[in-house]
Amino acid sequence: MIRLKALTKYYGDIRAVHSLTFSVARGEVFGLLGPNGAGKTTTIRMLTTLTKPSSGRAWVAGYDVVEEPLAVKRRIGIAPQHLNLDGELTARENLEFHGRLYHMPRSERRRRIQELLAFVGLEERADDLVENFSGGMKRRLLIARALMHSPEVLFLDEPTVGLDPATRRKIWDLIRSLRSEGVTVLMTTHYIEEAEQLCDRVGIIDRGELIALDSPSQLKRRLGSFTVEVYHSGRAERRFFPTREEALEYGAEHARCDACDFSVRETNLEDVFIELTGRRIE
Amino acid sequence: MDFLVVFERELLTFRRRFWRYFFAGMVNPLLLLTAFGWGLGRGIQLEGVSYLNYVVPGIIALSTMNASFTSVGVALNISRRYTKTFENYLVAPIEAHSIVLGKVLGGVLRGLLSAAIIVVLAHLYGAEVSLSAEAVATILATSFLFASLGMLVGMLIWSHEDMNTFNALFITPMMFLSGTFFSLQAVPAWVAALIKLLPLTHASLCLRAAMLGREFPTASFAVLLAFALAFFLASILAVRRSSQ
Ligand SMILES: Nc1ncnc2c1ncn2[C@@H]1O[C@H](COP(=O)(O)OP(=O)(O)OP(=O)(O)O)[C@@H](O)[C@H]1O
Ligand SMILES: [Mg+2]
Numbered sequence: 001m002i003r004l005k006a007l008t009k010y011y012g013d014i015r016a017v018h019s020l021t022f023s024v025a026r027g028e029v030f031g032l033l034g035p036n037g038a039g040k041t042t043t044i045r046m047l048t049t050l051t052k053p054s055s056g057r058a059w060v061a062g063y064d065v066v067e068e069p070l071a072v073k074r075r076i077g078i079a080p081q082h083l084n085l086d087g088e089l090t091a092r093e094n095l096e097f098h099g100r101l102y103h104m105p106r107s108e109r110r111r112r113i114q115e116l117l118a119f120v121g122l123e124e125r126a127d128d129l130v131e132n133f134s135g136g137m138k139r140r141l142l143i144a145r146a147l148m149h150s151p152e153v154l155f156l157d158e159p160t161v162g163l164d165p166a167t168r169r170k171i172w173d174l175i176r177s178l179r180s181e182g183v184t185v186l187m188t189t190h191y192i193e194e195a196e197q198l199c200d201r202v203g204i205i206d207r208g209e210l211i212a213l214d215s216p217s218q219l220k221r222r223l224g225s226f227t228v229e230v231y232h233s234g235r236a237e238r239r240f241f242p243t244r245e246e247a248l249e250y251g252a253e254h255a256r257c258d259a260c261d262f263s264v265r266e267t268n269l270e271d272v273f274i275e276l277t278g279r280r281i282e
Numbered sequence: 283m284d285f286l287v288v289f290e291r292e293l294l295t296f297r298r299r300f301w302r303y304f305f306a307g308m309v310n311p312l313l314l315l316t317a318f319g320w321g322l323g324r325g326i327q328l329e330g331v332s333y334l335n336y337v338v339p340g341i342i343a344l345s346t347m348n349a350s351f352t353s354v355g356v357a358l359n360i361s362r363r364y365t366k367t368f369e370n371y372l373v374a375p376i377e378a379h380s381i382v383l384g385k386v387l388g389g390v391l392r393g394l395l396s397a398a399i400i401v402v403l404a405h406l407y408g409a410e411v412s413l414s415a416e417a418v419a420t421i422l423a424t425s426f427l428f429a430s431l432g433m434l435v436g437m438l439i440w441s442h443e444d445m446n447t448f449n450a451l452f453i454t455p456m457m458f459l460s461g462t463f464f465s466l467q468a469v470p471a472w473v474a475a476l477i478k479l480l481p482l483t484h485a486s487l488c489l490r491a492a493m494l495g496r497e498f499p500t501a502s503f504a505v506l507l508a509f510a511l512a513f514f515l516a517s518i519l520a521v522r523r524s525s526q
Contacts, residue, residue, distance in 0.1 A: 048373055052525050069525075073375040084366035088295050100287045101374040 001026045001153055001184040002047065006056035009042050009208075016042040018208035019056065024201075029175060029185040031199035033192075033269075035277055039208040040188040041081055044155050047186070048078050061152055074102075077151030081158050081188075083138040087131030091122050091141050094130060095148050102149035116144040119174070121167070135162045143171060147178075154178065156187040160194060172198055192270040202269070206277045220267045227271055230254045230262040240267055240275075284376040288384020296391055303395060307349065311400045314341045315407050318463060329465055331494060338404040338411050339489040340462030342397050346421055347482055350393035350429040351453060354385055358436030359445055378521035386429040386514065393425025416492035416503075423506045424485040430513035431481075437520035456482045461490075481509040 002024040009017040017039040024030040032040045045051035047058055049069040057064060063071040086094050092113060099109035117123045120140035130138065139162055146154060156175075160168045175185055175198055189195050195202050196216045203213040212219060224240025226247040231237075232255065241247040244264060251262035296303070315334075318341075323333030361368040371381045401413055439445050460482035466474045477483050484502040491498050 050369065050372060050525055070375055070377075073373055076373075078373055080366070080369065082366050084369055086291070086367050086370070087365060088298075089291070093294065097287060097291050098370070098374075101284070101371075101376060103375075 001028070001061060002030070002186060003059045004043075004047070004056070005058065007043070007046060007053050007058050008055045009039070009046060009051065010054045015208050017046070017053075020205070020208075020210050021056075022203055022210060022213055024184055024186055026184055027179055027182045028200045029179050029187070029198055031195040031202040032186065032188045032205060033195055033202055033273060034188075034205040038205045040205065041157055042208075043205075044078075044080075044157050044186070044188065048076060048155055049073060075152045076155060077146040077149065077153070078155045079142045079146040079157065079159050081161075083135070083142055085130045085133075085138055085141055085145070087129065090127045090129055091117065091133070092126045094141065095145055098145050098148050104149055112148060112150075116147060119170075120144045121170075136164060136167065139163055140167060140171075143174075151183070153184045153186070156185060158188055158190065160189070160191065168194075192268060192273065196269045204273060204276055211276050212272070216269050219269065219272045223267055223272050223275055225267055226264055227267045228262055228264045230260065232257060232260040238271070240271070284380035285383035285387070287376075288371065288381055289387045290384075292385065292388025293391070296388065303392065304399070307345075307396045307399050308403070310348070311341060311345055311396075311403050314345075315400075315403060319404075319407055319409065329467070334404075334407065334409050335411055335494065336465075336490070337463060338400070338409045339417075339493045340460075340486045341404075342400045342421065342493075343424060343460070343482060343486040343489050344457045344462050345396045345400055346393040346424045347428045347456070347485070348453070349396035350389040350425040350427075351432040351435075353392040354389035354429045354432030355436040355445060356432075358385065358433060359439065359442060362436070363440060363442070372521075372524065378518045381521055382430075382433055382514065382517045385433055386426060386517070389429025389432055390422065390425040393429065394421065397421045397425070411493040412495060414492050414495075416498045417489060420485060420488040420492055420503065420506070423503070423510055424482075424489075427481055427485070427506060427510035427513060430510055430517055433517040434513050434520055437517060437524060456480050459483075461486045481506065484509075 004020045004022055007017060007020045020043060032043065034040050042051065046053050047060055047065060049065050049072055052066060057066070059065065060072045061075040065072050086097070089097070095113045095116065096109060099112065104112070117126050120143065122137060122141060122144070125133065125137065130141065133141065139159070143156070143159055146156070160171050163171065172194070178185060187199070199216060201213065201215050202219060204211050214222070224242055226241050226244050228239050228241065228247040228251040229236050230251055239247070239250055241250065247264045251264055255262040318337050319334040323337060326333040328336040358368065404411060435445070435448055439448060459477055460480050461477065462482070466477060469477070484505045487499050487502045488506060
């Protein structure tokens with residue numbers, strides 16, 4: 001559904017995205033993980049025809065993003081990182097105009113707006129101006145808008161930033177149900193748990209380059225499914241092992257002094273991320 | 283018909299803010315009519331008519347320009363740079379010309395409102411000007427021209443400060459130079475020739491002729507249309523190219 005071939009973007013001398021090559025299958029939920037400035041948004045902008053690649057190519061739903069932008073646009077929905085709703089309009093009007101831009105018939109627009117407003121819990125605020133909404137409400141409306149025209153491919157740039165835990169879980173459920181309907185999702189996130197829970201596969205990018213790509217469980221397995229942390233005099237050392245036994249053994253051996261201690265736990269995606277990028281995700 | 287969606291979005295806020303636009307749109311014309319038409323112009327005759335009658339078409343031309351240009355240009359600048367709502371049009375499956383046409387028609391509406399306000403005010407001030415078909419056509423062309431220019435400038439300029447610079451360098455001088463307040467017969471021929479390069483000059487020439495019942499300068503009207511078309515097409519190109 002989505003294919004990138006050596007996709008590259010330079011802003012002047014800044015290399016925002018460097019030679020990304022990967023594919024996302026139909027119905028897959030694909031996560032892009034990376035520290036700030038890694039090039040996630042730039043990648044999404046190129047895939048959604050908003051930014052021209054410096055080199056390389058990309059196809060969405062079978063159409064080249066540079067050659068056939070209109071065909072791509074018809075098939076995609078976007079929830080950008082910045083909340084670019086029309087503040088001068090009400091929530092309902094935002095969705096209504098959006099539906100019209102995508103040529104949805106009136107009756108379908110009406111039905112879909114009710115459905116989506118109910119889903120994101122904004123029914124009571126439907127006729128209020130969006131500029132008076134809280135950040136979380138805007139984020140929810142943004143996702144509703146991206147779904148309004150039932151796109152085949154959905155791009156979600158940090159879709160749950162600033163949402164309360166209950167709403168976040170609702171959005172997760174929604175993404176899961178979209179997957180079962182065959183919608184392809186490419187999302188970015190800074191929440192490791194989100195990537196772990198939701199994504200079939202995760203691509204980790206750093207400084208514009210793809211440094212790992214696999215399912216969360218494979219990524220963890222490759223690093224070592226068990227993590228041992230050995231603490232001595234305030235410093236922590238982290239090692240990874242394929243089995244709990246090996247991890248325990250290492251811990252016991254290296255935490256011998258009085259002030260030393262160690263713990264063993266299952267490896268998570270954050271460990272993978274830190275190992276690969278040398279940075280903590282925020 | 284995608285442009286209608288874009289236009290109706292503009293229409294909605296136009297309706298919602300009508301009275302705000304209405305009263306704000308009255309301030310400048312009132313000042314100009316009082317200063318130039320009443321205060322300065324009492325007793326003065328120009329090209330055979332009272333200065334009030336002479337200056338009203340000029341004021342209509344420059345106010346139409348201001349309203350159309352600013353409403354489109356400033357809103358576009360904000361929606362590209364700050365609210366980023368313009369992106370919603372860029373990712374929607376609609377062509378660049380629909381976006382431009384919808385936005386420009388929104389600006390035309392603002393130009394028409396501003397012209398209508400002055401026509402009414404001018405009559406209250408005792409001006410004897412007629413709103414002929416040619417006058418209406420000129421007002422339409424003028425607002426289309428400057429709404430398109432607003433679109434073009436809004437697409438090409440990123441910083442709000444540069445917007446102000448453009449205003450100071452082009453729009454404000456045009457307001458005063460384009461035969462709006464004085465007769466081009468009164469300046470040296472070479473100055474008049476330079477002034478005729480400005481689109482607003484042709485708007486005031488056409489409008490004055492149409493409103494005072496003189497022979498309509500078809501050539502000037504053609505220039506007006508040519509400017510309008512050029513700015514309109516250039517805006518479409520600018521929107522198409524906006525994905526750097
Ligand atoms: N329009 C632009 N002009 C110049 N440089 C840009 C532009 N957009 C992005 N960049 C640069 O490209 C790099 C990648 O930015 P991008 O926004 O894609 O990162 P990101 O992975 O989305 O980061 P974040 O997690 O903070 O959202 C950064 O160095 C950024 O400064
Ligand atoms: Mg980003």
